[in-house]
Amino acid sequence: MQNSLKNIFPNFSNELISTIEENGSLQDFETGTILMRTGQYIKNTVLITKGKIKIYREGEDGGEFLMYYLQPGQACAISMICTAKSEKSQIMAKVVEDVTVMMIPLQMMDKWMMEHRTWYEFVIDTYRSRFEEVLEVVDNIAFRSMDERLEFYLKRHSDTCGCQEVNLSHQEIASELNTSREVVSRLLKKMEQRGLVKLNRNQIELLK
Numbered sequence: 001m002q003n004s005l006k007n008i009f010p011n012f013s014n015e016l017i018s019t020i021e022e023n024g025s026l027q028d029f030e031t032g033t034i035l036m037r038t039g040q041y042i043k044n045t046v047l048i049t050k051g052k053i054k055i056y057r058e059g060e061d062g063g064e065f066l067m068y069y070l071q072p073g074q075a076c077a078i079s080m081i082c083t084a085k086s087e088k089s090q091i092m093a094k095v096v097e098d099v100t101v102m103m104i105p106l107q108m109m110d111k112w113m114m115e116h117r118t119w120y121e122f123v124i125d126t127y128r129s130r131f132e133e134v135l136e137v138v139d140n141i142a143f144r145s146m147d148e149r150l151e152f153y154l155k156r157h158s159d160t161c162g163c164q165e166v167n168l169s170h171q172e173i174a175s176e177l178n179t180s181r182e183v184v185s186r187l188l189k190k191m192e193q194r195g196l197v198k199l200n201r202n203q204i205e206l207l208k
Contacts, residue, residue: 004049005017005020005021005049005102008049008072008073009047009073009122011118011121011122012118012119012122013116013117013118015116016112016116016118016119019108019112019116020047020102020104023104023105023108024047024102024103024104024105024108025102025103026049026100026101026102026103027100027101027103028098028099028100029051029095029098029099029101030095030098031095031096031097031098032094032095033094033095034092034093034094035053035093035094035095035101036076036079036089036091036092036093037089037092038057038058038088038089038090038091038092039088039089040088040089041082041086041087041088041089042079042082042083042089043083043105043106044083044103044104044105044106045075045076045079045080045083045103045104045106045109046075046076046079046101046102046103046104047074047075047101047102047104048070048071048072048073048074048075048099048100048101049072049099049100049101049102050072050098050099050100051071051072051095051097051098051099051100052069052070052071052095052096052097052099052160052161053069053070053076053093053094053095053096053099054066054069054070054093054094054095054096055067055068055069055070055076055078055091055092055093056091056092056093056094056176057090057091057092058092059178063175063178064092064175064176064178065176065178066137066153066176066177067091067133067134067137068130068133068134068137069096069160070093071160074126075122075123075126076093076126076130077126077127077129077130077131078090078091078130079093080109080123080126080127081127083106083109086106109123140152146177146179146183146187147187147190147191149177150173150177150184150187150188150191151191151196153173153176153177154166154197154204154206155206158206164205164206164207165203165204165205165206166203166204166205166206167202167203168202168203168204169202170184170185170188171184188204195207
């Protein structure tokens with residue numbers, strides 16, 4: 001297990017890896033599982049070792065606002081903050097690809113910040129990267145039209161999975177962009193006519 005964790009979190013010291021294995025617990029969750037809900041107290045932070053988790057806000061009408069995705073080698077900055085300060089979650093976290101996570105107990109986080117330099121650097125880098133990603137999302141909403149937002153959204157998905165195919169329905173995309181399915185379908189058709197995408201059933205292939 002130590003070699004596996006070291007491959008996923010290469011910057012962690014061997015001492016930290018051993019400490020994580022002693023104090024953490026590996027858990028598997030299937031696609032569709034809600035790991036975190038708005039208003040919930042968080043007692044653990046999670047390190048992603050396999051799969052993908054979607055972090056989002058949910059509106060009163062059930063609409064979703066996508067913030068970012070978590071992949072192997074990453075952790076949720078917001079859950080870290082809520083865990084450390086014993087605050088309620090303001091976000092939702094849902095498994096979108098079967099995941100394996102290492103659950104880190106609350107009491108370990110502050111201790112490791114003082115005892116393990118590589119954990120301290122990981123936490124700071126996690127805060128920084130997630131903050132930059134959320135800023136990019138805010139800029140995208142504030143300063144771009146819906147067709148530009150859709151292109152940004154598809155590119156982000158493509159970059160996240162390292163592939164050219166986005167396996168989502170038009171309704172799923174519309175929910176995450178907080179718009180209607182009809183608008184998404186119309187804009188995707190225009191993108192197809194421009195040679196930017198190829199539309200298949202519940203799949204969009206990026207061509208450029």
